[in-house]
Amino acid sequence: MDFILICSGIALFLMMLPIMYRIVVGPTAIDRIVAVNVIGTKTAVLLIIIGALFHNVAMFVDFAIAYAALNFLGSLAAARYFNRTRPAYGQVSQEGGDADE
């Protein structure tokens, strides 16, 4: 069983790499924040898997709850920041979503 858990943890990590690409490249600032948000959600899952590997899920569950709650706080703050104080995209938005390509 541990083998499957390790494999799924590694698979989760590998699937985070395309999202990492979106963080680095992503044309708009909100793209990056969405990607960070997805990675945050997956980190909560990863924490549970790590807890199961250490045979100490009871401890890691608390981290995961805190992480999930604070992740929501982060994206809420980012959304309000972009909504209120400045455009996320500036002039580039005139050319549409795929301005870079």
Add this chain to the structure above:
Amino acid sequence: MSELLNIFSIILILSGLVFFLGASIGILRFPDFYTRMHAAGKGDTLSTILIMSGMAIQVIGDFEGSSVLVAIKILAIAVLIMLTSPTSTHLLMKAGYDDGIIPVSKDKKTKINDLGGPFLKDSLSEKSVAKKKTATKKRVKK
């Protein structure tokens, strides 16, 4: 019995991984901001729920002392994510929409659809939507 539970939880975890793979590929490949958001908001939530349920079954399978409570806590995280993830998707998308990121891919224009729907009394005309669009554009220019 416990073999069966084990296999069931493994199936849940693996299907969660498949959905997450779809989400991450979608985030990589979809053409514009809005469609990427779809991939991020969806595959993400469902795969989290599936993997969490699998882990909860896994924990119950050990069955020692307080493992049921731990399983409930894991499911509570899934519920928390199910509540918060759509909200943050909506908020970020709304932020992008209000900032005037135009929902067009390279060769496609986004249709504005006024669906009748079962409860529609009076639908918006195409003009008023277009007006709103130009208003947002102007705001961006400033």
Add this chain to the structure above:
Amino acid sequence: MKFFGLLSVIIVGFLLLSATKDFPNWGDEDSPANSGPVSSFYIEKTEEKTKVPNMVTAVLADYRGYDTMFETVVIFIAGIGIIAVLRTYGSNESIPKNQVGDEGAGLLARMTCSLILPFIQLFALYVVAHGHHSPGGGFQGGVMLGASYILLALAYGLARAKSCFSEKRTLVFAALGIFIYVGWGVLCLVMGSEFLNYSALDSILPGGVEMARSHSMLAVEIGVALTVTAIMFSMFSNLSTKGRLDKGL
């Protein structure tokens, strides 16, 4: 220029990684940290002397009580410093046009916030109260509790959060946390022992010397949590509104 930055990062990273092989192994008995008398004393005697299963909490709140006390004071001073630098009183004329109005983040955010907020607060209190048994304690619980008020301010608008946790109240709570911590130490002094030596309190608290130490750790953690909560929220509200505390993010 960017290229040189990358190069230096790679070189430094390589050097740091190559130094990791000099570290002692996991759980190595002969490593410098384990060979001294101090850590073996903590590992062997903590459970028996304080009845606290989580020895990190015991080390943090009991054996190194001074350290934690002044850490709390540092947080307090940081919060006071931010207030001193940023807080402006009176003049409102400099608010930009697009920042006027503070109605919150819309229906969905409000509903989600109202559904999860009480549970986040309860979870924060749980983290504070179970510092003995699980990883956690005053700092972590305080951060969660402060985050719950920040969530309230983001979803409902700062005015609503201020009606729950006004500026005056934040300052009072921040000072009260320090007061609880230091006061507990002084109480030990009054009972005829050293400052922050909790075993002197066994005549007041039930359950003998060991439980007196355990309960004292909880009291101290509550003080830390109060300060951290208040300073978190105060920092957020000052930074997000440029010290005006009325409109902003």
Add this chain to the structure above:
Amino acid sequence: MYRALVFLLLLITWIVLSGLIDPFHIGLGVISSALVAWLSSDFLFENRSAKLIHRLKQLARFPGYLIWLLWQIVLANIHVLRISFSSKVNDQIQPQIVRFRSGLETDFEKYVLAQSITLTPGTVTLDIDKDMFTVHAISDHAAEGLVSSMAQRVKNVFAE
């Protein structure tokens, strides 16, 4: 009345969180739940005019809706999965903005509908203006699935 309900709910949550059933920790739990119920009980159950028996009826109908929703979410994900693995993504998607009136009244009903929309087939709620929902859909298929039955189901769940 509602405050006592919130207190009980929080106490149960505490026991699940803590897992330690001894007088000291239960006492801490009672104190903490009372504190939270006193500080922020008005966040849960925003509409307090409704009768309790009415709420119980809604609660009994809710799981059925939830199961239907979960099934829809699975279908949605298969749809998005198929799009993201197809060789030509651009041909598969028809991004569009859909507006419709929901006919729902209370905030909580709208909240449930909006969250359900965001969770299901390639659709995300963009904006809610009173009764008018603005939804972004990723393809024609998703947009068709949107208005078919979801609002009606939500309305049924919260019916008198």
